Amino acid sequence: MSELSKLYATMMEAIYGETSLAASYIVPGKVLSAAAQLGIYQGSVKGGLVQALGDLFPASKGLLGEQFFDAMASRYVAINPSQSASLDHYGETFPLFMQRFEPLAELPYMPDLASLEWTWHLAFHAASTNAISPDVLTGVPLDQADQLQCILVEPIYLHRSDYPLLELRALGLMTESEVDAVDIASGGGCYVVFRDGLNTQMSQVSPPLYALLEELKKPLSFGTICAQWLSKHPDLELNVYTAELIKRSWIADFRAINN
Amino acid sequence: MSNAKMITKSALASMIAVGVMAASTDAFAGKPGFEKCQGIAKAGMNDCGTSKHSCAGQAAKDGDAEEWVYVPEGTCSKIVNGKVK
Amino acid sequence: MSAFKINPKDYHGVGIGLRSAHYQTILADRPDVPWFEALTDNYMNDGGYPLHYLEKIRAHYPITFHGVGLSLGGVDPIDLTYLKRLKALRSQFQPIHFSDHLCWTSHDGRHSNDLLPMPYTQDAVRHVSERIDQVQNSLGEQILVENVSSYLSYTMSDRTEAEFFAEVAQQADCLILCDINNIYVSAKNHGFDALDYLKAMPKARIRELHLAGYEDQGDYLLDTHGEAVHEPVWGLYERALEEYGEIPTLLEWDTNIPDFSVLMQEQSRALNYWTKKQARV
Ligand SMILES: [Fe+2]
Numbered sequence: 344m345s346e347l348s349k350l351y352a353t354m355m356e357a358i359y360g361e362t363s364l365a366a367s368y369i370v371p372g373k374v375l376s377a378a379a380q381l382g383i384y385q386g387s388v389k390g391g392l393v394q395a396l397g398d399l400f401p402a403s404k405g406l407l408g409e410q411f412f413d414a415m416a417s418r419y420v421a422i423n424p425s426q427s428a429s430l431d432h433y434g435e436t437f438p439l440f441m442q443r444f445e446p447l448a449e450l451p452y453m454p455d456l457a458s459l460e461w462t463w464h465l466a467f468h469a470a471s472t473n474a475i476s477p478d479v480l481t482g483v484p485l486d487q488a489d490q491l492q493c494i495l496v497e498p499i500y501l502h503r504s505d506y507p508l509l510e511l512r513a514l515g516l517m518t519e520s521e522v523d524a525v526d527i528a529s530g531g532g533c534y535v536v537f538r539d540g541l542n543t544q545m546s547q548v549s550p551p552l553y554a555l556l557e558e559l560k561k562p563l564s565f566g567t568i569c570a571q572w573l574s575k576h577p578d579l580e581l582n583v584y585t586a587e588l589i590k591r592s593w594i595a596d597f598r599a600i601n602n
Numbered sequence: 603m604s605n606a607k608m609i610t611k612s613a614l615a616s617m618i619a620v621g622v623m624a625a626s627t628d629a630f631a632g633k634p635g636f637e638k639c640q641g642i643a644k645a646g647m648n649d650c651g652t653s654k655h656s657c658a659g660q661a662a663k664d665g666d667a668e669e670w671v672y673v674p675e676g677t678c679s680k681i682v683n684g685k686v687k
Numbered sequence: 688m689s690a691f692k693i694n695p696k697d698y699h700g701v702g703i704g705l706r707s708a709h710y711q712t713i714l715a716d717r718p719d720v721p722w723f724e725a726l727t728d729n730y731m732n733d734g735g736y737p738l739h740y741l742e743k744i745r746a747h748y749p750i751t752f753h754g755v756g757l758s759l760g761g762v763d764p765i766d767l768t769y770l771k772r773l774k775a776l777r778s779q780f781q782p783i784h785f786s787d788h789l790c791w792t793s794h795d796g797r798h799s800n801d802l803l804p805m806p807y808t809q810d811a812v813r814h815v816s817e818r819i820d821q822v823q824n825s826l827g828e829q830i831l832v833e834n835v836s837s838y839l840s841y842t843m844s845d846r847t848e849a850e851f852f853a854e855v856a857q858q859a860d861c862l863i864l865c866d867i868n869n870i871y872v873s874a875k876n877h878g879f880d881a882l883d884y885l886k887a888m889p890k891a892r893i894r895e896l897h898l899a900g901y902e903d904q905g906d907y908l909l910d911t912h913g914e915a916v917h918e919p920v921w922g923l924y925e926r927a928l929e930e931y932g933e934i935p936t937l938l939e940w941d942t943n944i945p946d947f948s949v950l951m952q953e954q955s956r957a958l959n960y961w962t963k964k965q966a967r968v
Contacts, residue, residue: 380839428756468732480621582616
């Protein structure tokens with residue numbers, strides 16, 4: 344290992360954890376000790392990541408309060424060093440961390456909210472596709488319906504939760520005076536995070552529509568998907584739900600399936 | 603034509619029907635302009651690529667967190683029935 | 688290595704660092720700013736608002752590209768995916784040039800997302816010069832390399848930062864972006880003379896200056912890029928213009944981002960020094 348490698352390895356170790364070894368590489372300052380100088384970098388790096396998490400999970404931060412959130416985030420940072428030059432990739436496993444974080448055990452809706460926030464972030468920066476145009480749609484060959492694949496727009500993310508995530512998110516993002524209380528007992532639902540042009544949006548959908556979206560995420564023919572959905576929802580009118588997909592601009596295309 | 607085929611065909615037909623109707627009523631054209639969107643810099647977005655060191659000192663602040671920290675505050679008081687036993 | 692093609696008409700005076708908080712104001716008011724600096728790391732996504740706004744702003748203003756993610760001084764291999772993205776961005780937006788910092792940011796897969804100082808040794812000169820060369824070869828043009836502010840120095844360093852800079856610039860045949868605030872911050876933290884630093888830099892390679900604000904922590908100066916430019920930095924800037932000539936200058940404000948009008952006030956103050964210098968020549 345080169346001298347440079349050794350120095351960097353020790354410095355990186357000092358930044359994310361143990362500072363004592365690195366001090367021997369550093370010229371003590373007139374005012375600050377080597378450890379204090381290292382501390383500035385430690386604070387800058389960890390603080391930067393804590394701040395990034397706060398930016399990416401703003402509603403979670405709002406609900407938990409800055410003190411709690413930042414302390415929890417710095418625990419995450421300590422065991423999850425950044426692995427990318429871009430902070431936009433940092434925090435993917437934060438919802439999972441929250442799920443296992445003992446002090447959150449009595450607030451079980453928090454990991455679900457955090458997952459929703461993460462996909463909001465992904466959707467915000469994703470390349471997006473447009474909904475199918477009426478012209479293209481009318482040209483789709485009706486008699487080959489079962490050999491077509493129905494393609495959802497991008498990005499589109501699905502969440503199912505036992506908790507009212509949209510209300511919780513709104514509460515987390517607003518100042519206290521703006522939102523009335525959220526009743527967790529009111530139950531959860533099925534949520535879709537998507538883009539309308541450049542605007543990232545989320546809405547709550549009925550369970551049957553959600554089930555149809557889940558099926559459409561699979562690389563199956565439209566015919567197979569319709570059959571599977573019907574076997575699970577024998578009493579419902581499929582047409583109503585497929586039409587709803589068009590109304591919401593969630594279908595990008597129909598393509599011939601090759602098999 | 604089998605029953606399954608008919609169902610699939612009818613599901614697709616309903617989609618096309620909605621699309622045609624929407625085209626005639628201009629529903630596809632009337633999306634609000636994104637220029638009007640406010641506060642895009644707020645939620646879920648960070649200007650990550652800056653050359654600042656502004657967060658120094660933060661870690662020291664969080665270090666002595668152990669006792670007080672595990673009582674979340676913020677707006678949680680507005681969450682009713684929030685604790686699940 | 689061919690020099691980048693700068694249209695002097697596009698690149699003069701005092702530009703401003705582009706931040707998302709100001710996208711809409713800039714498009715609505717079209718302020719009289721000669722160019723904006725876009726932080727490449729904020730535009731490495733596949734779509735969405737930031738890229739959209741950068742396109743809109745690019746339609747009205749020239750831009751420069753400034754990055755923090757290359758880890759030029761590091762020993763992990765140069766991230767080729769990052770470089771590829773950078774190239775794609777460059778062909779889309781046609782920036783005047785690209786710059787990054789004389790520092791390292793990651794090691795063995797761990798990233799600091801921060802600008803960490805290098806040791807100033809012969810070995811490090813050779814190492815970082817080769818990497819800058821690699822990037823320049825890949826981009827097919829010279830890049831600008833910027834000095835960072837720092838809070839520690841290494842026992843193994845056997846030359847000053849300015850000497851190190853001069854050697855690296857020569858060996859890598861790269862250009863220099865000289866951050867006046869960073870010089871001042873480091874000078875105070877390490878107890879060297881900022882003017883000596885200015886004078887020791889290889890003048891002919893300096894293509895751009897940066898101005899920003901620090902925060903006085905009592906024991907040291909912290910480079911927050913989050914305040915107005917401080918008086919001593921203005922003083923040093925004036926000296927830099929005397930020393931280097933009227934080099935295009937960029938005002939950066941990264942945290943506690945104020946109203947755009949505040950940036951315009953700072954910009955016009957910088958422009959005053961700049962034009963005063965120009966009038967004297
Ligand atoms: Fe700078």
